[in-house]
């Protein structure tokens with residue numbers, strides 16, 4: 001499937017062109033239409049299969065096409081397990097947002113808390129975060145998630161392995177808008193802890209598993 005065929009906003013097609021990609025990978029071809037339709041998604045596929053764009057592109061499309069639910073709150077939060085992954089995802093997002101008016105910040109553990117607070121005060125549209133540090137800012141009321149439209153969990157199984165279950169739940173509870181959509185990616189789905197938290201966070205999700213099947 002070609003990226004042109006998804007019905008993306010033209011600005012998105014342009015940024016994909018800059019990345020030099022024409023055709024979607026299998027997880028992208030199957031996950032993107034579900035996400036664009038506004039449905040919650042429970043997805044798995046192996047490392048290197050292109051999951052980052054499978055969630056970033058529908059996130060961008062939603063932000064371009066729809067009016068924000070709130071002026072103050074972030075529109076999209078991407079949770080990732082590690083600082084390295086946070087940097088990678090943030091780098092991709094920055095490239096995709098380069099020609100747009102939308103802003104993004106990186107909130108990860110180990111970096112200066114006050115600097116992050118200042119960045120949050122500018123009301124960014126997108127936040128890429130590790131769960132523990134985002135919860136620290138939520139508790140300090142540096143950020144509010146009532147108007148959040150899209151919550152994305154990348155490598156959810158690794159976040160659970162790293163002990164982020166309670167942080168994931170706290171973020172889920174704070175992102176309380178009825179219209180919130182959730183995209184949940186995990187290397188494995190046949191794991192009790194993963195299916196438990198998925199059932200708490202997702203509402204009637206579409207399931208996409210590449211290379212395994214349910």
Ligand code: ADP
Nearest residue numbers: 021022023024025046047048049050051052053
């Ligand atoms: P995953 O999260 O599934 O491990 P990534 O999103 O990190 O995979 O993507 C792996 C690599 O594939 C990256 O270098 C990315 O730029 C590249 N990639 C993503 N989508 C495509 C595509 N449609 N065509 C070619 N390369 C792609």
Ligand code: MG
Nearest residue numbers: 048051052154
């Ligand atoms: Mg990945």
